[in-house]
Amino acid sequence: MNYTEEHKKLFERAIREARQTSSFDVPVGCAILKDGVIIGAAHNQKEELNDVTGHAEIIALRDVQKKFGTWRLNGCEMYVTLEPCPMCAWAIVSSGIDKLYFGSYNTQCGAFGSVMDLRNTANSKLEVYGGIEEEKCDKILNKFFDTLRGSSN
16 A cells, blocks of 8 residues: 555544543544545544443444434545544444554454454455554553553652
């Protein structure tokens, strides 16, 4: 994959979203693109909304699907700062998104290669590219977890 300056610019939107996450939620950001335009973006709000499905990817998908009146998001790309979990991965595959770009690898429950790859189960044609701006994404996550561990001592 050729990771261009345009990709980098678009990924910055996902990083900005991650930084907007409340101090109670894991800082993950997501942006969805179609035809070169960002059509939706969100950050984790699981704790904030008291909603188990309040992951950045799910919130962004719902927003875009509502705007366009369809759950089929063929021709779209998703940029997310952390490799999606199985719940989010299944929603992404089911939505028909064409390409997924993620930052940090999720070694606990990553569903696009780190722990499992749900594309194999769904026979999906989704293209996945990991490790995009990984250092920046790792830094955001590490800061959150360091703060969380420090506050529990």
